[in-house]
Amino acid sequence: MSTSVRIFLGGCLLVLLVVGGLMLMRPDLLMSSGSPSGGKSASSSQQPSAPEGDASQVRPAMVVTVAPPKRELLPVQVVADGDVVAWQEASIASESNSLTLAEVLVDVGDTVKRGQVLARFNGRTVAEDVAQAKASLVEAQANAVEARANAERARRLLRTDSMSKQQADQYFAADRSAQARVRSAQAALASRRQNWQNVELRAPDDGVISSRTATEGSVPAAGTELFKLIRQGRLEWQAELGDADLMKVKAGDAVVVNAADGRKVAARVRAVAPSANTKTRTTLVYVDVPAGPGLWAGMFAHGTFELGQSPGLTVPLDAVVSSDGFLYVYRLKPDNHVERVRVTTGRQAADRIEVMPARGEQLSESDRLVVEGAAFLSDADLVRVVSKPAVGEGASDGSSANSQSTGNDVGSGSTDVKADDAAGRAAPETTGRAPADKVSGSAAFGVRVSMRNTVWSAREAA
Numbered sequence: 184m185s186t187s188v189r190i191f192l193g194g195c196l197l198v199l200l201v202v203g204g205l206m207l208m209r210p211d212l213l214m215s216s217g218s219p220s221g222g223k224s225a226s227s228s229q230q231p232s233a234p235e236g237d238a239s240q241v242r243p244a245m246v247v248t249v250a251p252p253k254r255e256l257l258p259v260q261v262v263a264d265g266d267v268v269a270w271q272e273a274s275i276a277s278e279s280n281s282l283t284l285a286e287v288l289v290d291v292g293d294t295v296k297r298g299q300v301l302a303r304f305n306g307r308t309v310a311e312d313v314a315q316a317k318a319s320l321v322e323a324q325a326n327a328v329e330a331r332a333n334a335e336r337a338r339r340l341l342r343t344d345s346m347s348k349q350q351a352d353q354y355f356a357a358d359r360s361a362q363a364r365v366r367s368a369q370a371a372l373a374s375r376r377q378n379w380q381n382v383e384l385r386a387p388d389d390g391v392i393s394s395r396t397a398t399e400g401s402v403p404a405a406g407t408e409l410f411k412l413i414r415q416g417r418l419e420w421q422a423e424l425g426d427a428d429l430m431k432v433k434a435g436d437a438v439v440v441n442a443a444d445g446r447k448v449a450a451r452v453r454a455v456a457p458s459a460n461t462k463t464r465t466t467l468v469y470v471d472v473p474a475g476p477g478l479w480a481g482m483f484a485h486g487t488f489e490l491g492q493s494p495g496l497t498v499p500l501d502a503v504v505s506s507d508g509f510l511y512v513y514r515l516k517p518d519n520h521v522e523r524v525r526v527t528t529g530r531q532a533a534d535r536i537e538v539m540p541a542r543g544e545q546l547s548e549s550d551r552l553v554v555e556g557a558a559f560l561s562d563a564d565l566v567r568v569v570s571k572p573a574v575g576e577g578a579s580d581g582s583s584a585n586s587q588s589t590g591n592d593v594g595s596g597s598t599d600v601k602a603d604d605a606a607g608r609a610a611p612e613t614t615g616r617a618p619a620d621k622v623s624g625s626a627a628f629g630v631r632v633s634m635r636n637t638v639w640s641a642r643e644a645a
Contacts, residue, residue, distance in 0.1 A: 244567040247556035249515050250499055252548050257495045257530045257537055261431055261488040263422040267440075267472065269480045270417035272393060275410040277403045278381045279304055284401050284409075291395050294416065295386040301410055302397050306382035313375040320368035323361070330354075330361035390414045393480060416474040420450060420484055423465040429455070431490055438470050440486040442477030452488070495530060495537040496546060502554045503528060503536060512538065512546070513553040513560050515568065521553060523562040 277284075282304040289301050337354035340346035384397075394411035403409065420440050424432065438450040456467040470486070472478060502512050503526065510528060513521040524544050529537035540546045553560060560566070 244519075244565045245556050245559060246569055247553045247560075247566045248570070249551040249568055250502065250554050251551055252496050252498050252538070252546055253535070254494055254548060255497050255532070255535070256492045257497070257532055259431070259490040259493050260530070261424065261428045261490060262485070263424055263428070263468070263488065264483065264485050265420055265422035265467075267418055267420050267478055267480060267482045267484050269393065269413040270419045270471070271414040272480075273387055273390070273412040273414055274408050275301065275384065275387065275412055276406050276408045277304075277384065278405055279309070279378060280405040281402060282306070282309070282382070284397060284399055284403065287395070287397050287399055289392050289395070289410070291392050293392045295390060295392060295412070297386055297388050299386045300383045301386055301392075302384040304382045304384075306379060309375065309378045309382055313372070313379055316368065316372035316375040320365070320372050323364040323368040327358075327361035327365045330358040334358035384409065386412060388412065388414045389416070391416045391474070413474075413480060418472045418474050418478060418480060419453065420470040420472050420486060422468045422470060422486060422488075423460075423463065424468055425465055426459075428488075429466050429468070432468055432488055437489040438486055439489060440470070440472055440478070440484050442475075442484075443482065444477035446477050448472060448475070448478060450486075496539070496548070497532065497535040497537050498552055499554045500531075500534055500536055502552045502557055503538065504557050504560075509541075510538075513557050514546075515551040515553060515566065519566055519568070521560055521562070521564050521566055 284302060285305045286303040287301075288303070289295060289299075295301065333354045334357070337346055337351040341348060341351040390412045392410055393413050395409070396407075397403075397409035420438070422438075432452060432455065434452050434454055436452045438452060440448045440450050442448050450470045450472045452468060453471045454469045456469070459466040478484070498512060503510055504512075510526050511523045512526055514524050515521055524546060525541040526538040526544070526546070527541060529539060531537070538546065553566065556566070
């Protein structure tokens with residue numbers, strides 16, 4: 184036997200010894216490499232571990248409720264502020280001069296009637312003046328009678344040429360002068376009587392006393408204001424409106440004014456000012472307000488103009504969220520992700536509010552908007568829709584979490600937990616080493632159950 188043949192046989196023997204030793208130490212390697220089913224087992228041991236790389240990237244799905252927008256009739260209102268003032272405020276002043284104010288009969292807040300006495304002056308000197316004027320009138324009338332008789336005699340004598348024309352003219356002039364003195368005395372008496380009437384200061388109209396400066400013992404000059412009277416007790420609310428709101432308001436519109444005691448006072452627009460304030464760029468709207476508790480002249484009031492109804496698109500209040508200084512709603516897409524829609528809000532009715540999509544945005548009654556949970560969302564978030572807010576929905580163990588989870592809970596790359604659970608329960612319980620494919624399957628199942636528990640715990644905490 185040649186040397187080369189011996190070397191070849193020695194090498195083969197060495198290979199056989201190595202293979203035999205490996206077979207004695209690891210018989211499972213021979214089975215996995217030699218049997219046709221071994222390839223399948225290896226393949227199955229590789230498949231469950233594939234999603235392990237995706238488990239760390241799966242985001243939890245927020246549990247939310249949704250509701251569609253509704254088109255409803257909403258009240259058209261214009262809100263404004265303004266001052267409450269007297270409709271007309273009369274100034275009541277003294278018409279007598281150098282008379283002492285003897286008695287003041289009313290005070291601020293008193294309701295008075297037309298002609299009612301408000302105050303009295305000391306009228307003793309005025310009474311004396313009236314008596315003197317009467318005496319002067321009597322004297323003037325007596326002189327006038329005598330002058331008239333002399334004039335008549337002179338006229339008869341003049342016709343018979345018994346008196347010269349010059350002398351007759353003197354009697355005629357004396358008669359005219361006497362008649363003039365009578366008229367003067369009558370005027371003086373009327374003036375004294377008017378002064379006597381002014382001794383009592385009377386109300387010019389029905390109303391409420393809003394101011395009083397009269398004090399007993401004072402001697403006010405003629406024309407000095409002693410009282411102010413709100414005529415007929417009528418008040419008006421002078422609302423200030425900008426140009427846009429002013430175009431909606433007209434005379435006769437209904438208004439609700441908030442009184443200081445919380446009452447809602449019904450009122451009506453009386454008139455709109457013909458010009459605007461050049462400084463504030465607002466226009467006054469005059470609203471007739473009935474006098475009553477909670478409203479008085481000089482107060483600042485808030486009110487609402489009721490201008491009918493108009494349709495508007497409304498959503499629940501919880502559906503509108505604020506972010507970055509803007510208002511948004513979240514619309515549910517078919518893939519259970521949400522998209523953010525910027526809106527502006529308008530009128531509010533109960534628990535709903537009117538929304539208008541911003542420029543470039545659209546909203547319709549067929550959309551589904553997130554209500555509960557909207558405050559915790561961001562654009563493109565994944566959500567899980569329930570019929571009502573989930574209370575106590577979080578699972579206490581992995582099995583209950585698996586029984587409530589759906590395909591929407593995770594992204595498109597997730598694997599059904601129930602399939603992994605079945606694979607895990609199929610693993611035989613042995614005290615020795617488990618087959619490699621079963622070990623891989625159980626490990627993948629454990630990763631998924633742990634991930635599910637984390638998702639539900641986070642959702643329950645939220």
